[in-house]
Amino acid sequence: MRVVRSVEHLREALEYMRRGGHTPIGFVPTMGFLHEGHASLLRRAGEMSNTVVMSIFVNPLQFGPGEDFESYPRDERRDLELAEREGVDIVFIPTVEEMYPQPIRSKVSVASLTTQLCGASRPGHFDGVTTVVSKLFNMVQPDYAFFGLKDAQQVAVLRRMVSDLNMNVEIVPCPIVREGDGLALSSRNVYLSEEERTQALVLSRSLRTAREALEEGKARTAADIRELLVSVISSSPLAVIEYAEILTFPDLEVLETDDLLTNVDGEIIMALAVKFGRTRLIDNNVFTPKEVATLV
Ligand SMILES: Nc1ncnc2c1ncn2[C@@H]1O[C@H](COP(=O)(O)OP(=O)(O)OP(=O)(O)O)[C@@H](O)[C@H]1O
Ligand SMILES: CC(C)(CO)[C@@H](O)C(=O)[O-]
Ligand code: BAL
Numbered sequence: 001m002r003v004v005r006s007v008e009h010l011r012e013a014l015e016y017m018r019r020g021g022h023t024p025i026g027f028v029p030t031m032g033f034l035h036e037g038h039a040s041l042l043r044r045a046g047e048m049s050n051t052v053v054m055s056i057f058v059n060p061l062q063f064g065p066g067e068d069f070e071s072y073p074r075d076e077r078r079d080l081e082l083a084e085r086e087g088v089d090i091v092f093i094p095t096v097e098e099m100y101p102q103p104i105r106s107k108v109s110v111a112s113l114t115t116q117l118c119g120a121s122r123p124g125h126f127d128g129v130t131t132v133v134s135k136l137f138n139m140v141q142p143d144y145a146f147f148g149l150k151d152a153q154q155v156a157v158l159r160r161m162v163s164d165l166n167m168n169v170e171i172v173p174c175p176i177v178r179e180g181d182g183l184a185l186s187s188r189n190v191y192l193s194e195e196e197r198t199q200a201l202v203l204s205r206s207l208r209t210a211r212e213a214l215e216e217g218k219a220r221t222a223a224d225i226r227e228l229l230v231s232v233i234s235s236s237p238l239a240v241i242e243y244a245e246i247l248t249f250p251d252l253e254v255l256e257t258d259d260l261l262t263n264v265d266g267e268i269i270m271a272l273a274v275k276f277g278r279t280r281l282i283d284n285n286v287f288t289p290k291e292v293a294t295l296v
Pocket of ligand 1: 151177178184185
């Protein structure tokens with residue numbers, strides 16, 4: 001495994017792999033502090049590609065003022081051990097100066113899909129994500145890029161960016177990895193106190209409850225589902241809801257129908273962002289109501 005910290009060394013390492021015929025190239029961008037969610041993306045990348053590149057970069061551009069850029073957890077030594085175990089070929093760990101020579105003059109912005117959900121609560125966040133991911137795509141020039149559906153809106157935005165800007169890469173969405181008790185893995189889970197960690201289970205529980213109610217015909221509209229999500233999450237005294245929304249996926253449009261099960265073609269998303277103290281957690285469930293309807 002090669003660890004490179006400059007764009008120049010990254011290009012050299014990639015050139016070596018390409019010359020040796022080790023293609024296709026699979027790319028997994030991360031912010032480090034790796035866990036089993038990241039490992040699942042690396043394994044998928046390994047299945048689909050002959051060279052796996054991973055980046056570790058806590059991207060200041062996607063953090064708003066007062067967010068946790070400074071305190072975001074970091075552990076390079078442990079990350080490199082996990083990368084080695086998962087068979088990564090090249091790890092790219094640039095500094096902020098390497099990624100963003102000053103002044104920053106150009107950014108990439110996707111005009112739609114970025115104002116709702118996390119885009120509403122974190123203004124400018126997705127411009128930071130699309131800018132850094134475009135730069136990374138240009139540096140790595142991967143055939144495939146792997147992203148977790150825990151950040152489902154990010155997947156939708158990046159797919160649109162790739163399509164709108166004719167980028168020659170396939171975005172591969174990967175399923176959410178959860179702890180045994182349902183909590184979606186996230187680097188930010190380490191911020192949680194024991195009590196917050198216990199109460200954080202309301203996220204996955206509310207999604208399960210809402211989905212079951214829909215399957216059993218006890219909830220029919222987006223408003224019914226939202227009410228259920230909010231009532232389960234509110235059973236946790238420490239939870240502060242930032243959003244609980246039901247939208248079409250991946251277009252993130254409002255669902256006005258009075259019967260989700262029969263009137264919606266395609267996928268929908270139940271998406272949550274909930275704060276426990278200073279820790280902001282997200283979770284979601286993407287599914288096709290018509291497939292649920294055939295089970296009923
Ligand atoms: N539980 C998970 N299951 C699947 N993919 C995940 C999971 N957690 C993170 N990922 C994916 O890993 C990639 C890198 O994410 P990142 O490094 O920000 O980790 P993270 O755990 O989401 O951190 P945080 O949520 O605290 O920012 C993203 O594509 C993200 O969607
Ligand atoms: C894709 C990403 C690595 C860009 O900084 C980040 O948003 C993340 O970890 O999901
Ligand atoms: N995985 C999402 C990155 C962020 O929260 O900024």
